[in-house]
Amino acid sequence: MSQNPRNRSPRALVGGDPEATYMLRFDGRDLPAQTGQSIAAVLWSAGILAWRTTRETGAPRGAFCGIGSCYDCLVIVNGRPNQRACLVPARPGDTVTTQEGTGRADLAV
Amino acid sequence: MPTSPSDREADLVGLADLAVVGAGPAGLAAAVAAAGLGLRVTVLDAGERPGGQYYRHPAPGLGAARPEALHHDWADFASREAALRAHEAAGRITYLPFHHVWTVVQDRQRWTLHAVAGPEESAAAVHAEAVLIATGAYERQLPFPGWTLPGVVGAGGAQAMLKGGLVLPGRRVVVAGSGPLLLAVAGSLAAAGARVPAVVEAASYSGYAGQAPALLRNPGKIAEAATYGGALLRHHVRLLTRHAVTEAHGADRVEAVTVARLDRDWRPLPGTARRIPCDAVAVGHGLVPQLELATGLGCATAPAADGTAALELDARQRTSVPGIWSAGETGGIGGAQLAMTEGEIAAFAIAGVPVPAALVRRRARLRAFAAAMGAAHRPGDGWTGWLRDDTDVCRCEEVPAGCIREAVEDLGAGDARTVKLLTRAGMGWCQGRMCGPAVAALAGEASSSPGAAPDRRPLSCPVPLRHLAELPATEA
Ligand SMILES: Cc1cc2nc3c(=O)[nH]c(=O)nc-3n(C[C@H](O)[C@H](O)[C@H](O)COP(=O)(O)OP(=O)(O)OC[C@H]3O[C@@H](n4cnc5c(N)ncnc54)[C@H](O)[C@@H]3O)c2cc1C
Ligand code: FES
Numbered sequence: 001m002s003q004n005p006r007n008r009s010p011r012a013l014v015g016g017d018p019e020a021t022y023m024l025r026f027d028g029r030d031l032p033a034q035t036g037q038s039i040a041a042v043l044w045s046a047g048i049l050a051w052r053t054t055r056e057t058g059a060p061r062g063a064f065c066g067i068g069s070c071y072d073c074l075v076i077v078n079g080r081p082n083q084r085a086c087l088v089p090a091r092p093g094d095t096v097t098t099q100e101g102t103g104r105a106d107l108a109v
Numbered sequence: 110m111p112t113s114p115s116d117r118e119a120d121l122v123g124l125a126d127l128a129v130v131g132a133g134p135a136g137l138a139a140a141v142a143a144a145g146l147g148l149r150v151t152v153l154d155a156g157e158r159p160g161g162q163y164y165r166h167p168a169p170g171l172g173a174a175r176p177e178a179l180h181h182d183w184a185d186f187a188s189r190e191a192a193l194r195a196h197e198a199a200g201r202i203t204y205l206p207f208h209h210v211w212t213v214v215q216d217r218q219r220w221t222l223h224a225v226a227g228p229e230e231s232a233a234a235v236h237a238e239a240v241l242i243a244t245g246a247y248e249r250q251l252p253f254p255g256w257t258l259p260g261v262v263g264a265g266g267a268q269a270m271l272k273g274g275l276v277l278p279g280r281r282v283v284v285a286g287s288g289p290l291l292l293a294v295a296g297s298l299a300a301a302g303a304r305v306p307a308v309v310e311a312a313s314y315s316g317y318a319g320q321a322p323a324l325l326r327n328p329g330k331i332a333e334a335a336t337y338g339g340a341l342l343r344h345h346v347r348l349l350t351r352h353a354v355t356e357a358h359g360a361d362r363v364e365a366v367t368v369a370r371l372d373r374d375w376r377p378l379p380g381t382a383r384r385i386p387c388d389a390v391a392v393g394h395g396l397v398p399q400l401e402l403a404t405g406l407g408c409a410t411a412p413a414a415d416g417t418a419a420l421e422l423d424a425r426q427r428t429s430v431p432g433i434w435s436a437g438e439t440g441g442i443g444g445a446q447l448a449m450t451e452g453e454i455a456a457f458a459i460a461g462v463p464v465p466a467a468l469v470r471r472r473a474r475l476r477a478f479a480a481a482m483g484a485a486h487r488p489g490d491g492w493t494g495w496l497r498d499d500t501d502v503c504r505c506e507e508v509p510a511g512c513i514r515e516a517v518e519d520l521g522a523g524d525a526r527t528v529k530l531l532t533r534a535g536m537g538w539c540q541g542r543m544c545g546p547a548v549a550a551l552a553g554e555a556s557s558s559p560g561a562a563p564d565r566r567p568l569s570c571p572v573p574l575r576h577l578a579e580l581p582a583t584e585a
Binding site: 008009010011012013014015016017018019020034035036037038040041042044045049050054055056057059060061062063064065066067068069070071072074077080082083086087088089 | 155156157162167168169170171172173174175176178179209228247248257259260261262263265266267268269270271273274275276277278300301302361362389399504505506507537538539542543571
């Protein structure tokens with residue numbers, strides 16, 4: 001955020017002062033996370049926009065609708081696939097992994 | 110009250126006078142007003158905190174000292190949230206965040222709402238005498254080549270991620286689509302440090318010209334627009350009207366967009382394309398009422414001015430199904446103030462108390478404004494001209510436009526339902542929420558039957574199969 005010419009940032013805008021920061025494990029990397037951010041928000045903060053591949057063509061996808069409607073942001077959290085990263089809060093100790101294809105097909109739609 | 114995960118699994122939450130689905134401006138205002146009128150209320154919301162899409166705000170852990178910096182009218186929310194907590198403490202409201210209601214069924218004279226609760230996806234059920242559906246809306250998306258590239262995100266989605274998680278999708282963000290939300294989004298992104306090279310609006314604001322009466326009766330809305338306009342000027346954001354992003358370019362993520370001028374039907378004009386470099390695109394073409402719970406119950410819909418289908422509601426916010434009420438954007442897109450007004454009207458009506466005349470007047474004024482706005486930004490039929498045959502229309506099932514055109518032209522599919530059966534467009538995870546309007550337009554539905562009643566969906570969200578198996582056969 002400091003490379004921003006005018007020194008503006010989402011955090012500066014709302015006067016954010018996170019209670020705690022921690023590292024979230026994602027595909028073997030540790031990403032800085034702030035208490036209260038969703039998994040998608042932690043990934044976006046790290047500049048990661050894609051954490052899933054599609055079933056047909058293996059195309060990369062990430063958060064699209066941001067509100068739980070599109071299911072494009074599906075991810076594996078602590079071994080549980082098909083979690084909507086935009087809704088699920090990240091927690092210290094979580095392990096998040098890229099979801100390839102269907103993950104697991106036990107949900108009815 | 111069931112607040113711990115183990116209690117949630119225990120499942121039953123007594124019998125409420127009123128169950129409210131959705132804790133956005135409409136549901137929150139309704140719940141607080143109804144509890145104030147003496148009803149026992151249970152509120153279920155898919156999200157983590159009350160506020161819905163408009164009053165979405167950072168989690169407490171993010172320590173935002175000025176959450177109001179991202180909102181208008183923050184006090185309207187803060188006072189209602191305080192009332193919610195007070196009613197909760199007094200046992201008049203049971204507030205269940207992280208409860209995604211997937212179906213509502215009638216058994217005898219009361220309603221049972223089934224929800225998937227928490228990340229552990231446990232089953233929960235709530236019983237109530239009356240139900241208020243305040244599930245709001247999601248964004249209308251019109252596909253374009255490259256719209257599945259990482260970095261292309263919903264405009265409201267970018268706003269939601271910024272408000273809730275204090276994050277941006279990129280540093281240089283083109284905002285595109287249609288509708289007043291784009292100005293709000295561009296203003297917030299710029300205030301939060303993104304560079305916004307352009308807001309690309311497909312409609313021409315001259316669409317408002319014939320709407321002077323509705324505009325003049327809403328001076329607050331004009332002031333709001335002026336605030337956004339001022340913010341955009343300050344941040345050097347260009348507003349291109351009657352233009353659209355007709356393609357996003359990039360290998361693994363967006364690197365640039367093509368922007369073209371449109372004719373009055375939203376057809377891209379040849380020779381007007383130019384490229385704008387960017388690392389994200391925030392795109393949306395207005396909002397679509399989120400109706401699956403209501404239509405699943407058989408509630409009647411009617412076409413709205415913006416071309417979407419909305420619930421048919423009477424003066425007391427009643428749907429066509431006795432015992433089921435609705436407020437906010439489910440009854441047509443109209444903004445947070447209207448949603449709160451309607452939530453309060455519904456609360457009075459459900460409590461059997463006369464509705465204050467001021468609320469009725471405010472609703473009429475705001476609905477007139479919403480209709481004017483909706484008509485001005487309604488997509489023109491020519492937008493399908495920017496689709497290529499290989500452009501994915503259905504993001505979930507990866508169905509390209511060519512495949513849908515083939516179903517329509519060669520196989521005779523004349524409506525979205527038939528297209529869906531032939532191509533799988535709309536059959537995936539999101540159940541057509543993202544591709545529905547586009548598929549309908551390609552099937553030729555857009556101009557002939559605007560706002561056609563949406564398909565009934567069996568479930569409003571994916572549900573673990575084990576929960577379905579637990580439902581009595583008559584309910585499923
Ligand atoms: C992504 C997005 C961003 C927006 N950003 C802005 C903005 O910046 N400025 C602006 O003026 N307007 C914005 N809007 C419009 C604004 O949301 C509405 O004007 C206003 O919030 C409508 O209030 P509502 O109560 O009708 O619905 P909403 O605020 O949409 O609230 C609906 C609530 O219902 C919940 N819900 C939905 N389905 C279920 C279910 N099945 N079970 C349980 N809960 C459910 C949702 O989680 C949500 O909390 C945005 C809309 C969207 C979709
Ligand atoms: S981004 Fe659409 S469901 Fe998460």
